[in-house]
Amino acid sequence: xxxxxxxxxANILIVDDQAVNTQLLEKILRQAGxxxxxxxxxxxxVTERYFEHQTDLLLLDIRMPVMxxxxxxxxxxxxxxxxxxPVLVLTAELTSEARGRALSSGAKxxxxxPFDQLEVLQRIKNLLEVRLLHKQxxxxxxxxxxxxxxxxxxxxxxxxxxIARLGRAAEYKxxxxxxxxxxxxxxAGLLAKAANLGEKFSASxxxxxxxHDIGKIGIPDYILLKPGKLDDDEWEIMKTHVxxxxxxxxxxxxxxxxxxxxxxxxxxxxWDGSGYPRGLKAEEIPIEGRxxxxxxxxxxxxxxxxxxxxxxxxDALQYLRQQAGSHFDPDLIPLFEKILDExxxxxxxxxxxxxxxx
Numbered sequence: 001x002x003x004x005x006x007x008x009x010a011n012i013l014i015v016d017d018q019a020v021n022t023q024l025l026e027k028i029l030r031q032a033g034x035x036x037x038x039x040x041x042x043x044x045x046v047t048e049r050y051f052e053h054q055t056d057l058l059l060l061d062i063r064m065p066v067m068x069x070x071x072x073x074x075x076x077x078x079x080x081x082x083x084x085x086p087v088l089v090l091t092a093e094l095t096s097e098a099r100g101r102a103l104s105s106g107a108k109x110x111x112x113x114p115f116d117q118l119e120v121l122q123r124i125k126n127l128l129e130v131r132l133l134h135k136q137x138x139x140x141x142x143x144x145x146x147x148x149x150x151x152x153x154x155x156x157x158x159x160x161x162x163i164a165r166l167g168r169a170a171e172y173k174x175x176x177x178x179x180x181x182x183x184x185x186x187x188a189g190l191l192a193k194a195a196n197l198g199e200k201f202s203a204s205x206x207x208x209x210x211x212h213d214i215g216k217i218g219i220p221d222y223i224l225l226k227p228g229k230l231d232d233d234e235w236e237i238m239k240t241h242v243x244x245x246x247x248x249x250x251x252x253x254x255x256x257x258x259x260x261x262x263x264x265x266x267x268x269x270x271w272d273g274s275g276y277p278r279g280l281k282a283e284e285i286p287i288e289g290r291x292x293x294x295x296x297x298x299x300x301x302x303x304x305x306x307x308x309x310x311x312x313x314x315d316a317l318q319y320l321r322q323q324a325g326s327h328f329d330p331d332l333i334p335l336f337e338k339i340l341d342e343x344x345x346x347x348x349x350x351x352x353x354x355x356x357x358x
Contacts, residue, residue, distance in 0.1 A: 012034060015046050015061060017064040025115070043066060069090075091113065184296050187339075204256055205291060209292050217248075219238060239268070266288075270327045271285070271326060304352070
């Protein structure tokens with residue numbers, strides 16, 4: 001229920017081209033204890049005044065020059081979106097035709113002239129109770145919406161933290177570094193934007209890419225940490241990390257994890273079909289896999305490790321150009337060159353220990 005104090009504090013706007021009528025209504029309302037009463041004798045200013053005074057109830061005359069009450073209500077209906085429009089019509093003419101037209105224009109009730117004070121006050125009180133209940137419902141719904149949004153954001157943040165930690169898990173069993181994962185993921189986001197895949201996709205691939213090598217968790221240390229070249233049998237075992245990663249990320253309805261699974265499974269596929277594990281060709285390879293393949297290789301080539309020297313940037317770029325159409329999507333390589341300045345800026349800000357010492 002709405003308490004009496006709330007009703008008396010409501011904002012009431014009286015509109016009548018005859019000042020004597022507005023003064024009479026204002027006097028009646030103030031004597032009854034209403035505090036926030038505003039008047040307007042120019043119907044062309046009603047919409048502006050309605051919003052200016054955050055109106056809870058509009059007392060509106062029908063017969064006015066320039067704009068009559070019907071036109072005022074039509075203008076308000078266009079301006080007031082997704083809200084309850086409280087209009088109490090003031091009229092000396094209450095024919096069935098006038099009543100029907102007023103109701104169809106947005107009126108909620110009527111007061112006939114000359115005014116009966118008790119009737120005026122009761123009709124105003126009734127409409128204000130409905131208006132204030134409506135506002136209570138809106139406020140309650142808004143609070144619920146904000147609470148749901150907050151909980152959703154907290155859940156999403158928790159999900160992203162779990163995903164980020166999954167991405168880091170592979171670092172502990174791999175020669176790659178956390179900065180490599182950070183760099184290649186950021187490069188992937190930049191390349192997705194350059195390919196006009198949209199902000200949402202670009203943000204998602206940057207979050208999903210850190211899990212590209214999550215399957216290395218299942219590779220034995222004697223293979224994963226071997227300082228020299230792998231023999232044929234060891235290489236076959238190493239290649240299973242893509243299937244292991246895909247299995248770890250399978251069976252989810254979370255779009256971000258589905259993308260991460262695609263990346264884990266396909267970032268070693270090649271444009272010409274000579275990659276693994278499925279030998280996919282060209283656009284059979286998901287775009288996220290094609291993007292991450294380029295970014296992963298470029299960063300690996302240009303990064304120094306205890307067991308190898310970093311390639312010069314131009315040599316790495318030349319390798320990408322040479323492999324366009326065989327290893328890499330040929331349409332993506334020129335786009336990668338376009339974002340090279342951004343890539344190198346981010347790379348300089350997130351160097352590895354080995355690179356920073358040289």
